[in-house]
Amino acid sequence: MYTYDKNQLQSKLADYIGARVPADAWQWLQEKATLVTKDSKQFHIAFAAASRKLGKQAVVLTAEEQTGLQQIRKQLTVTGWAIDRLCRVWLLLQLNSEDEDNYVQTIERLFPAAEMNELVALYSALPLLAYPQRWRARCAEGIRNNIADVLEAIMCDNPYPSEQLDEAAWNQLVLKAIFTEKPLQKVIGLIERSNETLANSLTDYAHERWAAHRKVLPLLWQCVGRFINAHNFADIQRIALSTDAREREAAALACQQSTYAPAQELLKTNTLLQQLVNRGITWQEIAEKLQRNS
Amino acid sequence: MCCNDDLTERDLEPRVEIPLYLENIKGMKFFDPHVHMTSRTTDDYQAMADAGVVALIEPAFWLGQPRTGVATFQDYYSSLIGWERFRSSQFGIKHYCTIGLNSREANNVALAEQVMEILPLFIYKEGVVGVGEIGFDDQTPAEERFYREQLLLAKEASLPVQIHTPHRDKKKGTQRSMDIAIDCGLAPGMVIVDHNNEETVEEVLDRGFWAAFTIYPFTKMGNERMVEVVKKYGAERIMINSAADWGISDPLAVPKTAALMKQHGISDEMIQLVTYKNAITAFAQSGQLNESDFNTVQPIDQSQKFQGNTILRGGQQPRVNKDSLIIK
Numbered sequence: 254m255y256t257y258d259k260n261q262l263q264s265k266l267a268d269y270i271g272a273r274v275p276a277d278a279w280q281w282l283q284e285k286a287t288l289v290t291k292d293s294k295q296f297h298i299a300f301a302a303a304s305r306k307l308g309k310q311a312v313v314l315t316a317e318e319q320t321g322l323q324q325i326r327k328q329l330t331v332t333g334w335a336i337d338r339l340c341r342v343w344l345l346l347q348l349n350s351e352d353e354d355n356y357v358q359t360i361e362r363l364f365p366a367a368e369m370n371e372l373v374a375l376y377s378a379l380p381l382l383a384y385p386q387r388w389r390a391r392c393a394e395g396i397r398n399n400i401a402d403v404l405e406a407i408m409c410d411n412p413y414p415s416e417q418l419d420e421a422a423w424n425q426l427v428l429k430a431i432f433t434e435k436p437l438q439k440v441i442g443l444i445e446r447s448n449e450t451l452a453n454s455l456t457d458y459a460h461e462r463w464a465a466h467r468k469v470l471p472l473l474w475q476c477v478g479r480f481i482n483a484h485n486f487a488d489i490q491r492i493a494l495s496t497d498a499r500e501r502e503a504a505a506l507a508c509q510q511s512t513y514a515p516a517q518e519l520l521k522t523n524t525l526l527q528q529l530v531n532r533g534i535t536w537q538e539i540a541e542k543l544q545r546n547s
Numbered sequence: 548m549c550c551n552d553d554l555t556e557r558d559l560e561p562r563v564e565i566p567l568y569l570e571n572i573k574g575m576k577f578f579d580p581h582v583h584m585t586s587r588t589t590d591d592y593q594a595m596a597d598a599g600v601v602a603l604i605e606p607a608f609w610l611g612q613p614r615t616g617v618a619t620f621q622d623y624y625s626s627l628i629g630w631e632r633f634r635s636s637q638f639g640i641k642h643y644c645t646i647g648l649n650s651r652e653a654n655n656v657a658l659a660e661q662v663m664e665i666l667p668l669f670i671y672k673e674g675v676v677g678v679g680e681i682g683f684d685d686q687t688p689a690e691e692r693f694y695r696e697q698l699l700l701a702k703e704a705s706l707p708v709q710i711h712t713p714h715r716d717k718k719k720g721t722q723r724s725m726d727i728a729i730d731c732g733l734a735p736g737m738v739i740v741d742h743n744n745e746e747t748v749e750e751v752l753d754r755g756f757w758a759a760f761t762i763y764p765f766t767k768m769g770n771e772r773m774v775e776v777v778k779k780y781g782a783e784r785i786m787i788n789s790a791a792d793w794g795i796s797d798p799l800a801v802p803k804t805a806a807l808m809k810q811h812g813i814s815d816e817m818i819q820l821v822t823y824k825n826a827i828t829a830f831a832q833s834g835q836l837n838e839s840d841f842n843t844v845q846p847i848d849q850s851q852k853f854q855g856n857t858i859l860r861g862g863q864q865p866r867v868n869k870d871s872l873i874i875k
Contacts, residue, residue: 297668304673305834365621366668368628400633 254350254383257326262381263346265321266331269314270340278306282340286347293359300344300363304337304370312339326381328412328441334377341374342381350383357387364391369400376406379413386417393422396429408435415442424451427476428458437472438540444475444510452480456488471503471543475536478510486515493519493526502539505529559866568806569598575819576842577801579603580826581680581709581741581761581788584642585623585631591791591798592638593866598802602641602841604830605631606680606709609649611793617661620648624669632674641841643830645679645709646670653693654685663696670704676833677701679709680741683720686713691727698731706833708733709759712742714766721747725754739829742767742790748776752784757829761790762800770804774811782820786829 271279285299312334314322322329331339350356360382363375376395379388392414395407407414408430414423423446430440437443455477459469474492481489493504505526508516520526577600584592584605595603605627614620627644635642646669648662670678678701683690701708708728713720721740728738735755743751743758744767751758760776761767768776773787789800797803805822809815830836867874 298671301668301671301673305671366625366665368625368672368674369632370673372629400629402633 254353256385257381259346259381259383262322262325263343265325266339266343266346269312269318270336270343273310273312273336274307274340278308281306282344286344289344289347290349293362296344296348296359297363300341300371303341303344307337307340309335309337312336328410329380330410335370337370338374338377341371342378345375345378346381353384353387356383361391369402372398372400372403373406376403377411379407380411380416385413388413389417389419389422392418393425396422396426401433404429404433405435409439410441412441415440415446420448420450424448424454427451428454431455431458431470431473434470436540436544437470437475438537444479444536447476447479449480452477452485456485459488468497469500471497471499471539472536474503474507475510478507479512481507481511481513481516486513489516490519493523499539499543501525502529502534505534506536506539568803571806571809572599572802575599575802575805575815576601576823577805578823578826579788579798579801580739580786580830581606581759581790582798583608583790583792584635585626586793587791587798589634589638590869592635592640595798595802596638596640598799600640600802602643603635604643604645604676604709604826606645606677606711607647607649608680608711608792609651613652613655614658617658617665620662621665624665628669628672628674643674643676643836645677645707646672646675647678647681647697647709648693649680650682650684650690650694650711650713653690654687656689659689659693663693666697666700670700670706674835675706676830676835677707677709677739678704679739680711681708682710682724683713684711686716686720686723694724695727695731698728698733701737702731702733706737707830708738710738710740712740712747714742717742717744718746722750725751725756728756736829737832739786741788744768745772745776748780748785752780755784757784757786757825759826760785760787762787762804763790763794763796765795770800770807773804774808774813777808777813777817777821778811782817782825784825785821786825787821788826 270282274282285295289296289299312331314332319330319332322331345360348356348359363371367375376392379392382388392407395403398404408426414426418426427440427443430437455473459473462469471492474489477485489504489507492500495501495504505520508520508526509530511517520530577598579595579600580603582603582605584603607624607627610623624646627646632642646666648659648666653659669675678697681694681697683694698708710724710728712724725738725740729735736757739757739759740751741759742761748758760773762770762773767790777785787801787804789796789798791798791800801822805818808818808821827836827838831838
């Protein structure tokens with residue numbers, strides 16, 4: 254039912270939490286942890302009250318601790334979380350998952366009455382819950398949320414969406430991440446999950462913005478590169494000749510991703526683009542430059 | 548930041564042209580402990596932020612027409628702790644709420660019973676600073692029943708209570724609300740009696756309750772009358788709010804009244820108590836309201852922008868010039 258060693262993660266997180274919260278708060282949390290397996294009402298109260306008891310200081314892990322987590326659950330990141338978020342996720346790990354329907358229901362009941370920070374914790378927990386396929390609809394629903402922190406919990410540093418969402422829901426996630434200006438480099442699986450439908454939507458979106466005299470996020474083209482074709486090649490030519498250095502860099506990388514002959518030809522003939530690629534430009538580098546200049 | 552690249556520091560700063568009265572209260576901070584932002588526009592949020600409102604409390608109330616199912620109550624409570632809180636944060640205003648079943652809708656007993664069942668799910672949430680607004684409207688037996696049940700809920704959760712006093716038969720309704728609160732074992736210091744006037748204030752203060760005044764045109768207090776009340780009774784345990792909602796009301800009632808008090812020679816210290824500090828003291832008894840959440844000034848400067856654009860400013864709304872004919 255779990256895709257990773259749940260017990261090992263549970264005890265590792267317990268070590269991390271125990272070392273970071275006051276003794277009385279840790280005791281409260283442990284008491285609640287033993288109760289939640291028996292009584293779903295206790296679970297709901299503990300989940301809501303976590304912030305009152307544990308506070309909100311940011312969790313900072315050492316590099317070693319962070320690697321330790323990722324050895325158990327790949328791509329799991331908890332650094333920068335508020336401590337109550339981590340504790341809420343840990344509480345979710347205490348639930349008895351043997352009865353699938355009962356387990357899913359207990360967690361589903363939290364969503365409709367959750368406040369902002371509870372929603373953040375719930376969506377952060379998706380990659381750690383049992384029966385991963387059971388949370389696909391919930392995750393897709395979460396992408397329709399409009400609260401920045403909630404969206405970020407789903408979209409950024411969260412391995413669940415790319416592992417589980419179907420193509421339509423995944424494409425919504427990417428479009429909405431761009432639309433709401435989330436840091437795209439933190440979307441796990443962005444290039445791997447890109448597809449032709451998404452590439453078409455993104456080029457349409459770029460046309461809309463150009464028509465409105467608005468700028469287009471250069472990072473968007475990393476989802477298009479593998480799907481450059483006769484239909485959208487003109488867009489790549491356009492950004493290759495852009496006065497904006499970030500757009501030219503994006504054009505170089507998109508062409509590099511592409512197997513479309515004219516795109517490869519463009520890279521060969523445009524010395525500027527070629528220099529960029531030879532120098533080893535990356536999407537990450539473009540993202541950092543954008544961040545610095547924003 | 549793809550879509551906001553034309554946004555400069557200047558666009559995020561408060562506008563320079565400000566109405567005259569704001570000059571008087573420049574640099575003052577305000578706390579509006581009763582305002583229904585769900586019914587207000589983004590213009591109101593911007594105007595409040597410009598006028599110095601740093602935090603507010605949105606009490607749960609009715610929506611102008613009765614709800615017909617418990618699910619709409621649940622969604623309403625969820626929006627107070629979710630969407631509205633976020634919307635407010637985009638304007639730099641800290642949003643708290645009180646949760647309760649209002650007196651009008653208490654008269655639909657079958658529905659009210661279902662609402663009572665979901666209230667415990669919400670009152671323990673982060674940022675819920677009390678049970679409210681509850682109390683009497685028509686003063687019916689059903690209203691009394693659910694008022695009492697909610698007082699007990701507040702007592703169990705150690706939360707302050709925000710009491711709505713009735714428009715009709717106000718004086719008796721106010722007395723009765725206080726009697727019942729005492730009868731249910733609440734300490735007067737945990738109860739904020741709202742919508743006071745010259746007729747009710749003395750008894751409320753004498754009995755040790757907090758006395759809140761709503762500055763609301765035509766139907767409740769005007770702010771000139773409020774100045775007289777503060778002159779007569781001082782600032783202890785008195786607070787003012789706008790109770791702005793979907794009716795003709797003024798979300799700037801608190802800063803405007805502060806300006807008027809200043810004009811009438813009331814001391815800055817007293818103004819601060821009535822328009823900021825007393826409300827904080829009263830509702831901080833919930834353990835859910837921390838002045839440090841909103842009283843630290845976040846200066847807008849290059850270094851801050853450089854270091855943490857997405858964290859500090861990511862959710863902030865760009866300013867639009869409302870006098871411009873062009874909409875971009």
